Amino acid sequence: MFNKLQGNNVHVLEKSSWAAANLSSIVNLNEEFYQLFLNFAKNSKEKISTNGLRGLGYYLMKCK
Numbered sequence: 255m256f257n258k259l260q261g262n263n264v265h266v267l268e269k270s271s272w273a274a275a276n277l278s279s280i281v282n283l284n285e286e287f288y289q290l291f292l293n294f295a296k297n298s299k300e301k302i303s304t305n306g307l308r309g310l311g312y313y314l315m316k317c318k
Contacts, residue, residue, distance in 0.1 A: 264299060271297075271305035278312040288313055 271294040278287060291313060294306025 264302075267294070267297065267299070268301045268305075271302045271309070275305045275309035275312065278309045283313050283316055
């Protein structure tokens with residue numbers, strides 16, 4: 255599933271990073287989510303990186 259959320263198409267990345275960050279607020283997160291959000295956060299496009307950072311924030315809040 256996570257491989258399909260990543261790719262070269264900017265529009266797909268924007269929507270998948272947004273959806274993954276929203277999903278992370280309601281589901282239990284595992285190590286795969288951490289890596290996914292880290293990859294999104296490292297992206298040079300602002301919308302993708304901010305969604306990645308939001309997802310990382312949810313991940314860190316749930317891990318404490």
